Amino acid sequence: MNIFDRMMTLDRRWVFLFLALVCVITYVWEFKIDISTSKEVENIYNFIENLEEGDYIFLSVDYDPNALAELHPMTYAIAEQAFRKKLKIVFMTNSNLGPGMVNQALRDIEDSLKLDREYNGVYYEGRDIVNGIDYAFLGYKPYPALVIQSLGLDFRVNFPTDYYNVPLDSLPILKDVKNFDQIECVINMAAGNVAEMWITYGQGRYHVPLALGITGVMGADFYPYLGSGQIFGLMAGLLGAAQYEKLADNYGRARDGMRIQLFAHIVIILFILMANVGFFLSKRQARK
Amino acid sequence: MELMQVDTFLWTTLGAFLTLCTFSFLYKDNPFYKFAEHAVVGVSAGYFAIILWHTGLQPKLFNQLRDGDWFFLWLNASGAHYIIPAILGIMMWTRFSQKLSWVSRWPIAMYMGIAAGLAVPQEMKARVIEQMYSAMYNTLGWGSFFGTGFYDSTSGLSQIIIFIGTLSALFYFFFSKEHTGFFKGVSRFGLWILMIGFGASFGYTVMGRISLFVQRIQFLGDWTRVVWDDRAGALYMLFWVLTFGIFAVMAIYEIVSFARRKQATS
Amino acid sequence: MKRQIPLMFVFVLGFLMIIQFFIPHEKSEDLASFLLDWIVIIGIFALALGLWSLVRVSWDKVKHRKPNWQYSVITLVGLFIMIFFGFDYFRNFFSAEGLDNYMYVSFYTSIVIPVQATMFSLLAFFIASAAYRAFRARTVLATLLLLSALIIMLRFNPYLGPIGPFCERTSVWLLNVPNLAAKRAIIIGVGLGMVATAFKVILGIERAYLGKD
Numbered sequence: 001m002n003i004f005d006r007m008m009t010l011d012r013r014w015v016f017l018f019l020a021l022v023c024v025i026t027y028v029w030e031f032k033i034d035i036s037t038s039k040e041v042e043n044i045y046n047f048i049e050n051l052e053e054g055d056y057i058f059l060s061v062d063y064d065p066n067a068l069a070e071l072h073p074m075t076y077a078i079a080e081q082a083f084r085k086k087l088k089i090v091f092m093t094n095s096n097l098g099p100g101m102v103n104q105a106l107r108d109i110e111d112s113l114k115l116d117r118e119y120n121g122v123y124y125e126g127r128d129i130v131n132g133i134d135y136a137f138l139g140y141k142p143y144p145a146l147v148i149q150s151l152g153l154d155f156r157v158n159f160p161t162d163y164y165n166v167p168l169d170s171l172p173i174l175k176d177v178k179n180f181d182q183i184e185c186v187i188n189m190a191a192g193n194v195a196e197m198w199i200t201y202g203q204g205r206y207h208v209p210l211a212l213g214i215t216g217v218m219g220a221d222f223y224p225y226l227g228s229g230q231i232f233g234l235m236a237g238l239l240g241a242a243q244y245e246k247l248a249d250n251y252g253r254a255r256d257g258m259r260i261q262l263f264a265h266i267v268i269i270l271f272i273l274m275a276n277v278g279f280f281l282s283k284r285q286a287r288k
Numbered sequence: 289m290e291l292m293q294v295d296t297f298l299w300t301t302l303g304a305f306l307t308l309c310t311f312s313f314l315y316k317d318n319p320f321y322k323f324a325e326h327a328v329v330g331v332s333a334g335y336f337a338i339i340l341w342h343t344g345l346q347p348k349l350f351n352q353l354r355d356g357d358w359f360f361l362w363l364n365a366s367g368a369h370y371i372i373p374a375i376l377g378i379m380m381w382t383r384f385s386q387k388l389s390w391v392s393r394w395p396i397a398m399y400m401g402i403a404a405g406l407a408v409p410q411e412m413k414a415r416v417i418e419q420m421y422s423a424m425y426n427t428l429g430w431g432s433f434f435g436t437g438f439y440d441s442t443s444g445l446s447q448i449i450i451f452i453g454t455l456s457a458l459f460y461f462f463f464s465k466e467h468t469g470f471f472k473g474v475s476r477f478g479l480w481i482l483m484i485g486f487g488a489s490f491g492y493t494v495m496g497r498i499s500l501f502v503q504r505i506q507f508l509g510d511w512t513r514v515v516w517d518d519r520a521g522a523l524y525m526l527f528w529v530l531t532f533g534i535f536a537v538m539a540i541y542e543i544v545s546f547a548r549r550k551q552a553t554s
Numbered sequence: 555m556k557r558q559i560p561l562m563f564v565f566v567l568g569f570l571m572i573i574q575f576f577i578p579h580e581k582s583e584d585l586a587s588f589l590l591d592w593i594v595i596i597g598i599f600a601l602a603l604g605l606w607s608l609v610r611v612s613w614d615k616v617k618h619r620k621p622n623w624q625y626s627v628i629t630l631v632g633l634f635i636m637i638f639f640g641f642d643y644f645r646n647f648f649s650a651e652g653l654d655n656y657m658y659v660s661f662y663t664s665i666v667i668p669v670q671a672t673m674f675s676l677l678a679f680f681i682a683s684a685a686y687r688a689f690r691a692r693t694v695l696a697t698l699l700l701l702s703a704l705i706i707m708l709r710f711n712p713y714l715g716p717i718g719p720f721c722e723r724t725s726v727w728l729l730n731v732p733n734l735a736a737k738r739a740i741i742i743g744v745g746l747g748m749v750a751t752a753f754k755v756i757l758g759i760e761r762a763y764l765g766k767d
Contacts, residue, residue: 012683016314019682023498027505033712036722065667066674069503070496096336097670099343099653100662139343143597149406150590157587158594161347165650196414201406204414205575216496220488220706223729224738227450228422230414237492238499239710257502258710264498264678265707271686272700279690299660303668310672314679322625328669329608330629334636335662337605342640342650344598348591350648373592377599384603390556393764395596397560398567400763402593404752405571411752415745419738439723441730453735454742461743478739483695485736487702488728494681494707501678504671 007278019267026263033259037243040226044187044211044233045247048078051184053086056177058186058208060198061105062144064097067191067215073241073254074213075105075189076112081248083113083134084124088173090183091137092151092159094144094194099163102137119249131164132171139163144194145201152180152206180208185232189213195222199230213240292514294523301527304511307504308535315542349374427451453481561758568756609633636661702728 048057059079063071082089091102114126129135138159141147150157155178161167168174176182186208188198195212203210209232212222216237225231235244238261241254292300309324349370356365363371376395382388426447435443456478459471467475514520515528567589574582612626638644639658642651652658691697708714709725754760 008687012687013315015683015686016679019679020501023501023505027502027509033710035710038726065670066500068667068671069500069675096339097332097662097666099339100335100659100666103659104663104667140339141344141348141594142340142601143594145403145406146590146593146597150587150594153583153587153590157591158348160351163343163650163653165342165347165351200410200414204410204418216492216494216499217489219492219496220485220729220733221737221740223734224419224422224741227426227730227734227738228418230418237496238502239495253503253506257499257506260502260505261495261498262711262713264502265494265711268494268498268682268685269704269707271682272689272704275686275689276691276700279692299664303664306665307668307672310669310676313676322622323628324669325673326625326628327632327665328673330612330632331636331661331665332670333605333608333629334633334640335658335666337602337633337637338640338652338658340598340601341647342653345595346648346650348595348598370592370595373595374599376592377596380596380600381603381606384606389765393556393560394563395600396763397563399593399596399600400755401564401567402571402589404564404755405568406575407752408568408572408749408756409575411745411748415741415748419742419745423738439727441727441734446727446731449731450735450738453732454738457736457739458742461739479695480698481732482736482739483698484702484728484732485740487699488706488733490699491703491706494685494703497675497678497681500671500675504675507668507671 005278005282007274008282015271019264022263022267023260026260031259032255033262035239035242035246035255035258037247040234041240041243042233042247044078044235045081045244047185047209047211047232048081048085048087051082051085051087054088055184056088056090056182057082058090058092058180058183060092060094060186060188060190060194061098061102062094062194063101063189063191063215064095065101068101069257070215070238070241070254071189071191071213072101072105073238073252073257074235074244075101076109076252077241077244077248077250077254078187078213079105079109080112080250081119083109083127083129084117084119086134089135090155090174090177091135093140094147094197095191096140096142099140102163106135106137132162132166133173136168136171136173137163138168145197148197148201149205152202152208154179180206183208185209185211187211187213191215191218199225203230211235292520297514297524298527300511300514301531304508305531305534307508308531311504312535312538318538320538423451423454453478457481557761557764560764561761565756565758568752572756632665702733 051057059075059082061071061075079089091106093099093102095101110129113129116126117124131137138155139162141158147158151159155174156168159168162171180186180202186198186202188195188202188210190198190212191214195214195218198210198212202208210230211233212225212231213235214222214237216239219236219240222231222234222236226234235241238254238257242258245252245255306324306327309320312318313321352367352370353362353365356362356368361371362368376398379391380395381392382390383392427450430442430444430447433444434440435446437443438445440446456474458478460467460475460478460482462475465471512528515524571586571589574586609630612629614620615623615626616630636658639655639661640652641647642649642655646652689700691700705721705725705728708721711721712718714721751760755763
């Protein structure tokens with residue numbers, strides 16, 4: 001058995017260990033990398049940046065903890081930018097473990113907003129955000145397609161109360177908001193087929209401007225919707241989140257994670273190249 | 289830096305312990321992994337049950353019947369008509385009964401009818417008509433044929449490649465006709481386009497999967513950083529050592545067993 | 555009758571929703587609101603079936619001492635602990651205070667989030683191992699797939715020197731041109747399939763959801 005044959009029959013746990021070691025070493029060795037931004041992410045950032053104080057946006061946080069690595073940074077970056085600009089945010093989730101994600105994000109963002117910060121040369125004073133005045137969290141209802149359809153008719157059809165069982169009509173933020181007509185845009189952070197449901201039942205029916213934040217696994221699948229104009233922006237995976245953080249001048253988990261991604265990708269590429277070199281050399285030897 | 293509260297640290301330590309239990313599966317299936325797996329199934333089911341009650345049934349059903357009386361079967365409530373979907377929902381529960389499972393077909397049929405009826409025009413519009421419109425309109429309505437160069441994806445050349453690529457890939461999926469001659473050539477080109485698309489998906493998938501592991505490293509790193517903070521104290525250090533210690537002992541035991549097995553066989 | 559009435563429901567409601575899409579009148583929207591309101595309530599009861607199924611299966615394992623029955627005890631304990639805290643120690647069934655219960659939130663944050671996130675992060679290792687063992691450029695098509703994947707994976711790498719900008723521009727072009735074409739074809743195909751299946755359900759050709767007699 002030559003070295004390449006031995007490589008082909010290597011116990012996969014050595015591969016696991018090597019990948020884990022590379023990631024841990026890169027994490028410990030702190031350095032920053034520069035990320036270039038793409039047009040589809042810039043579209044979302046510019047859209048939010050051009051909104052005015054008091055405008056409404058709808059954030060649909062449709063992911064479970066299994067996708068929080070990629071989508072939480074997006075939620076944080078967008079929500080913080082919107083809150084700093086004093087936009088009104090309506091949160092909702094179509095995921096059954098999503099309410100916990102929204103609550104966690106709101107808790108962390110509330111703490112961050114209390115601090116005075118400067119983003120892209122603009123100084124923002126620390127502020128408190130109040131449920132019912134600065135934001136509303138509608139909560140969760142099952143069957144996303146039907147819920148999205150009903151939101152376009154009237155939020156109160158399937159959300160007579162918010163997550164905390166407070167009637168929507170008694171929330172000052174939603175006093176004059178009936179449906180998507182009063183919303184400037186919907187940004188959907190999704191880890192499954194809910195993103196397609198938003199395109200079909202939300203944007204397709206009610207023509208509300210829609211942007212998506214999706215996991216890397218789904219990343220390449222939504223470019224046709226971008227090309228057809230059904231969505232105006234797309235953030236795919238941790239790279240999309242890192243690009244948004246760069247645009248928002250908000251160095252967070254995503255940008256920190258990209259440097260570890262970099263070396264992990266190099267390791268996987270090296271494994272693939274090594275395996276292919278071994279494969280071709282073995283084939284040549286077999287032919288001889 | 290504000291010190292993490294003791295109770296918060298203990299909950300985080302529980303999370304770190306369960307994280308390491310789950311990672312232990314990479315070596316082999318073991319009781320620690322099984323424990324974490326079954327714990328999360330039970331806890332998430334319980335979490336979801338409460339969410340369904342408080343944010344589902346409570347506002348949509350109980351609140352509507354709140355002003356009614358139980359001895360009138362809530363028929364005197366202002367939202368009395370909501371009893372009908374409640375009854376239909378309860379009919380769904382007969383699914384588990386051999387004799388009465390036919391009763392559950394009514395609410396299932398209602399759901400299927402509404403969902404299918406919603407899907408027909410809207411899926412057709414969003415997935416077929418809009419995509420076809422975009423493919424044809426962009427192909428005919430470009431500003432400049434070469435744009436700013438080969439890499440310009442809005443140029444006429446790129447739009448024609450997209451149009452031909454889309455058609456060719458659709459040709460590949462048409463299995464009602466044998467792929468011969470011109471048809472074979474076009475579907476072959478479509479297959480190439482599909483392979484490039486799947487390669488792009490694979491590249492993104494690798495990034496997606498790695499980022500999940502990256503976040504776990506960040507979580508464990510933050511937890512470790514709290515311990516190494518000078519002011520954290522002996523209690524935090526003790527829990528950190530205990531958590532890592534369990535897995536370190538397991539790892540050492542496995543290495544020693546492996547070495548002994550190798551010695552015995554050689 | 556046991557099958558005819560449900561099939562009639564599907565037919566009537568299906569066509570009603572199709573026609574409703576094309577009528578932009580207030581009454582039509584009121585009808586849609588009414589049906590969507592009811593169907594979500596029915597759906598909530600259906601989801602409870604899943605929870606009951608979990609309890610039944612776990613209890614069955616414990617009762618008959620099937621292999622690894624001890625872990626089913628953990629499942630049931632976890633389920634009932636969350637229900638206990640979610641109803642605020644069984645003090646509040648009809649107010650949402652249980653949603654903010656300290657133990658309820660802490661169990662979610664310390665058990666559900668870490669374990670679910672970690673389970674999916676295991677896929678990082680499996681994809682690395684699978685790519686190492688199975689990803690071979692045996693044919694032209696496999697080579698195309700491999701090259702496309704490599705370009706996408708290298709797109710944000712700042713250490714590639716002169717080929718860095720080439721990777722960046724090529725990956726953007728790959729995503730917005732051939733990848734878009736491929737995925738568009740798939741989306742159109744899936745869309746046509748979904749519409750065909752929905753019509754089959756409405757017309758009663760597809761009846762698998764009714765189960766057996």
